[in-house]
Amino acid sequence: MQRELSTPPLAPPAPGGLADSVYENAELTPALIQFSRRSRPTARWVPVTATAFRDEVLGLAKGLLARGIRFGDRVALMSRTRYEWTLFDYALWSIGAIPVPVYPTAAAEQVRWILAETEAVACVVEDEDHAMTIGAVCDALPHLAEIWQLDQGCVRELTEDGAGVPESLVHRQRAAVTAVSIATVIYTSGTTGHPKGCLLTHGNFTAEADNVLAGWGSVFSEGPDEQAATLLILPLAHVYGRMVQVAAVRGGIQLGHLADLGSQQLLDALASFRPTFLQAVPYVFEKLYDAARIAAETAGRGEVFAQAAEIAMRWAQAVEQRGLGRGSGTGASLRMKHLAYERLVYQKLRATLGGRVRSMICGGSTLSRDLGLFFAGAGMTIYEGYGLTETTAAITANPVGSPKFGTVGRPVPGATVAIAPDGEVWVRGPGVFGGYLNHPRCTAEALHDGWLATGDLGSLDEDGYLSITGRKKELIVTSSGKNLAPAALEERVRAHPLVAQCLVVGDNRPYVTALITLDARAFEHWQLSRRRAVVDAWTALADEELHAEIQRAVAAANTAVSRAESIRAFRLLPGEFTVEQGLLTPSLKLRRQAIAKWYAADIEALYQA
The missing domain is CATH 2.30.38.10 (Luciferase; Domain 3)
Structure with missing residues (x-):
């Protein structure tokens, strides 16, 4: 190694599973407001105490047992960020089952791949659209026995089903969960091919959460008399959102969930929830x-x-x-x-x-x-x-x-x-995973x-x-042999208010070019500020003043690199790259190969010109 740097741990390893903190919080701080939830976007936030959350988790865990979910079973969760996802996570962890998150925007083929590889025995979906996505591929999923829909009241139904199951059965299974037990299988974003399932243990999560709380907990609130509170706007299908959830429960942080990230919905939720x-x-x-x-x-x-x-x-x-x-x-x-x-x-x-x-x-x-x-x-x-x-x-x-x-x-x-x-x-x-599900070769290459x-x-x-x-795999090598990591150059172009996305192109090409998309709201404001008639992006593609504005952004970005690495030409595109097109991952990373294929004619035109 050229250089190596370590930071000593601040928290000791935790021996048990993630669900233990739910029951410990209810025992030690029963009145602690663990969550705030609301039934609809305009409703008021209703507090959920540590005791109330424990009771909901326990009731749902009993219902899962009553419906045949067993220790080690994998259960898929396909939903936006909402309170019920967290409830299912901790209920499944309480009985030693393994949640498998699926992005709500995932295509049917992606869903089939994940549920087939994990051999999921059940799937929790948010709404009818998700249920139909599962239904379209269920013939290829022989292990899938149950589909539960949040918007159809599945939490209540499962809890009622489990009314006769003794609590001791849940606690017995929870006691069997250790730090080395698999907590979840989270799939990578798949920017360069099929996503791979990362096997993450309960110990991975507790070590990460406890050390972050020890190192950064002091800035989560103004002082010891103010309970830290945060609004979870990240997707729970992503490891980042999942870690925030775990750290909040382990750290006694009040947590709210927000599914809709529209600008006004986000600002309204922030104003009413008031996170620290x-x-x-x-x-x-x-x-x-x-x-x-x-x-x-x-x-x-x-x-x-x-x-x-x-x-x-x-x-x-x-x-x-x-x-x-x-x-x-x-x-x-x-x-x-x-x-x-x-x-x-x-x-x-x-x-x-x-x-x-x-x-x-x-x-x-x-x-x-x-x-x-x-x-x-x-x-x-x-x-x-x-x-x-x-x-x-x-x-x-x-x-x-x-x-x-x-x-x-x-x-x-x-x-x-x-x-x-x-x-x-x-x-x-301690947060580094143990390997990929069913991919020993990829595991050996990574670890x-x-x-x-x-x-x-x-x-x-x-x-x-x-x-x-x-990224190593994203290195661009021009036909003259010049190496370029495109991310930094793309970021500099994106710093301009009008630019939404930028993809740098140049692999095996004589020079570097770029595909650039416009931020729709910023573009509208740009036109109004110049007292111009507002036109859509399609109409504006030939606008000389607009091109000159984007050219200034490109020129500013080019000042940070050599001429051989600089963007020589660019193409403005009428619409942003989207997840629905398959051009972005669910975590909004560029799918470079997919974009290059989709816009192949535009790229060729840049080099023919």
């Missing part, structure tokens, strides 16, 4: 920033917002350098300007998130340094981290008190990060004497902070 901290992917933070900027410009305060953003970034950079032991921090002039914009801008921005958020956790993909600086300067520090399904979420994160924006931080407690000679990031720690070869390229700086530069 938030977790999201960069896309959400980008949209929050864009919404604030557009609102300011629409109100004729665009210049004020731009100046406030600049001061926020300067302030956060000064604080960052002081935290890293460099520089004297914020000067008197900067403090006065920051105080003025605190009243004019930052306070109002925090109010849109409920008013109590002071820290946020970001993962899933790379967050731009400028965006991290802006939110920190506005009073909401983003702690960016990095992880994989195979590492049970975060394996690195920016430490409390000394974040370095634009990096994914240092190893989380108990983890080690190393850089291989070819630049690949290797990791090890080496306790080390996981992540497939990501990165570097450790002089302070031990990790930066991710791309």
Whole structure:
């Protein structure tokens, strides 16, 4: 290894299973508000105590036993993020069964693949559409015996079915669950082929959750007298959302669920739930920033917002350098300007998130340094981290008190990060999985004497902070032999407000080009701000002023790379890449091969020109 860095663990290993915390919380803190839930988007949030949640979990676990679910059985969950998913997770863990998450947007073939490979004996779906998806492939699923639908009251029915099952049977099966028992099978996003099922144990989750709580728990609320609370907006089919759920239950954090991520629905939910901290992917933070900027410009305060953003970034950079032991921090002039914009801008921005958020956790993909600086300067520090399904979420994160924006931080407690000679990031720690289901060859390729070869390229700086530069499999090699990791260049193009997505192309080509999609809301605002008639993206593709604007974004991105690595030509596309088209993974990562195939004619036109 070229360089290696470790962080000692902060929490001892937990011996039992994930469900144990539900019963322990009810015993030790029965009145603790463990969840807040609501029956519809406009309804008020109703508290659920630790005792009430324990009783619901126990009742559902008994019902699952009554319907034939046994220790070690695999049960698929296909739903958006909602309270009932968490309820099923802990009921299944209470009897030693294994939940298998399935994205609600998954196509029938993906569903068939996952349920067939896991030999799922039952499937929980959210609605009739999901039930029909399962029904379309159930002939190829000989092990599937039950389909339960949340919107048809399956929780109530199962609980009633289990009324006669003794509680002792649940507790006996729960006692048989140990740290090495498989807790779930989570499938990778499958950017380069069929998804693979990661076997994650109860010990993987407890080690990750307990060390994160020990290392970052102090920033989840304002003080010991305020209960930490967070609104779960991440998909529970993803390991990141699952880890937030587990950490909240183990840490006594009040948890709410939000299924609809439309801009207004998200802001309404944040305002009513009032979380103390938030977790999201960069896309959400980008949209929050864009919404604030557009609102300011629409109100004729665009210049004020731009100046406030600049001061926020300067302030956060000064604080960052002081935290890293460099520089004297914020000067008197900067403090006065920051105080003025605190009243004019930052306070109002925090109010849109409920008013109590002071820290946020970001993962899933790379967050731009400028965006991290802006939110920190506005009073909401983003702690960016990095992880994989195979590492049970975060394996690195920016430490409390000394974040370095634009990096994914240092190893989380108990983890080690190393850089291989070819630049690949290797990791090890208690969160690293044991292998892929039914794929011993892939397991052998990924795991080496306790080390996981992540497939990501990165570097450790002089302070031990990790930066991710791309994926090994995504390296572009031009026909002249020049190597390029496209992710960083794509991120720089996407920094422009008008750009939604960017895919860099150039493998075995004479030079580098790009496919660029427009952000629909930002494009509409751009037209209105110039007092132009609003037209759709199809009509605007030939607009010279629009092309000149995007050309400036490309030129700015090119300044960070050599001429051989720079984007020489680009193609504007009328619509964004979507999950439904099969061009994005459910976690919104680009499916590069699928996009290249879909837009093959556009790519060829770039090189013929």
